[in-house]
Amino acid sequence: MEENIIHHRHILLYYFKKGKQKFIEKFVMFMGMMP
Numbered sequence: 001m002e003e004n005i006i007h008h009r010h011i012l013l014y015y016f017k018k019g020k021q022k023f024i025e026k027f028v029m030f031m032g033m034m035p
Contacts, residue, residue: 016023
């Protein structure tokens with residue numbers, strides 16, 4: 001279970017470093033869709 005959490009955290013960190021700009025754009029778009 002702990003391994004899974006660490007693995008997920010590693011993936012999130014990787015994607016965040018890899019495409020921070022794209023992530024922010026998608027996040028802003030997602031927030032814009034919410035009421």
